[in-house]
Amino acid sequence: MLGLAVVVGAYVLEVVLRYGFNSPTRWSADLVSYLLLFITFMAMPQVTANGGHVAVTALLERLGSSAQRAASRAIAIGGVVVCLLLTWICLQETLRQVSGNVQMMSAYPVPKAWISLWIVYGMGSSALYFLRMAIWPPGTSPGAST
DSSP states (O other): OOHHHHHHHHHHHHHHIIIIOOOSSHHHHHHHHHHHHHHHHHHHHHHHTOOOOOOOOOHHHHHHHHHHHHHHHHHHHHHHHHHHHHHHHHHHHHHHHHTTBBOSSSOOEEEHHHHHHHHHHHHHHHHHHHHHHHHHTTSSSTTTHH
16 A cells, blocks of 8 residues: 555656656656556465456356366466466576676666566465465365365
């Protein structure tokens, strides 16, 4: 919420300074883009945990309850695999950025790894939530047998 408030504040400040005082900022566009990435990948694990991600459930809803559980488990395992693969790729790229001291092309350059790290976090954490869903599907408790 704080990140979103800062995004709105930066945009308002930019508009007021640009059109009211003919003195645009050099940093607000960069800040907004960094914060949008940060907000997205910090929220991604929570959205995954709550099942708030996009899902086409028409086929699942037509299955019986045991087939539905099996299909949900298979989908969760697919989510684990995809998120882990993307985490690995993003981690390798982030490490390359660190070793090469790659900077963002912006008014005030910052290390690109500082930005990419949040992608690694979001993907990796989402993989863990998908793993939890594969092991303990929604509606079951960790101690219960399925």
